Amino acid sequence: MSAPSIRMTKARKVSIAGIATAGAAAITLSLVPAGATPAEAAPVNAKAAPAAVSAEAVQAAVLSTGADAQKSSLDTQVQAAVEKAVQAKADTKNAAEAAVKKATAEVAAKKAAAANAAKKAAAAPAAAPKTYANNLDGWIREALDIMDKHDIPGTYNGLHRNIIRESSGNPRAINNWDINAQNGIPSKGLLQVIQPTFNAYHVKGTPFDLYHPVANIVAAANYAADRYGTIDNVFGAY
Incomplete structure (x- = not known):
């Protein structure tokens, strides 16, 4: 009675090993991308199988990559907005300076014209008083x-x-x-x-x-x- 019992134990072991092997192969196949080359499709040994990336890890990696891309896009937008604001401020400053220069030039021109007019008036001979004959x-x-x-x-x-x-x-x-x-x-x-x-x-x-x-x-x-x-x-x- 004891011998058969030992054989059944071995059979179970074989069965369990086969199931484990099949499971490992399934895991290995699930990790190979569609359309992979033969080298890329080479079976992974049983010891490497436990290192397979879980779905949660893959999802986390994808989310992390998307977050990085979104952050980079926001940084670019912020930088562009800052540069635009700086340029607008520079343009406003330049416009104000140009307006001040123009007003200053106009005032200077008017003063110069007034000074020239006054100079000419001072240089012009005084009108001789009208005279009348004594008759x-x-x-x-x-x-x-x-x-x-x-x-x-x-x-x-x-x-x-x-x-x-x-x-x-x-x-x-x-x-x-x-x-x-x-x-x-x-x-x-x-x-x-x-x-x-x-x-x-x-x-x-x-x-x-x-x-x-x-x-x-x-x-x-x-x-x-x-x-x-x-x-x-x-x-x-x-």
Whole structure:
């Protein structure tokens, strides 16, 4: 009875060994990629089988490789964003500097233009004052310029006509026989003006002298404008 028992034990051992061998072969085949070369497909000895990579290890390796690739891509994007920001800052700084230079140049140009204009104005000879002849024609023309500045109406002909009638062009003429003379305020000058009228209608800028030819004309024209609208409307005693 004991001998058969021993044989069965051996048979079991053979069976177990066969199963183990088949299992190792299966593991070996599962690790060989499809389309591998004969050398790559060479069986792995039983001792190497336990070193086969597990599915979890393969998955971890794949995930690690993907994470590394994603990290590298993010690093590249971050670097690109940093470079872009630096360039934008540089461009803004350059634009600001260019604007400052342009404004400074414009101000300098305006200052230079103003300085040149002032220099030219200072170098230009002063306009010679207008002169008038010391005669009836010159007195009338000077009076007209003063009247124009003070908005007093009148023309050369209107003044000349009344002067000739009143004094014949004599600035020292005086009336000693009319009612004004009888009242002690005789008419005087080119347009025969009494002192109270001259005082009331004297124009600033002219001498305060009833006998002064220009002062006499302007005061008389100012009075005539107030009473008759203009000296041109006067054709007799006024």
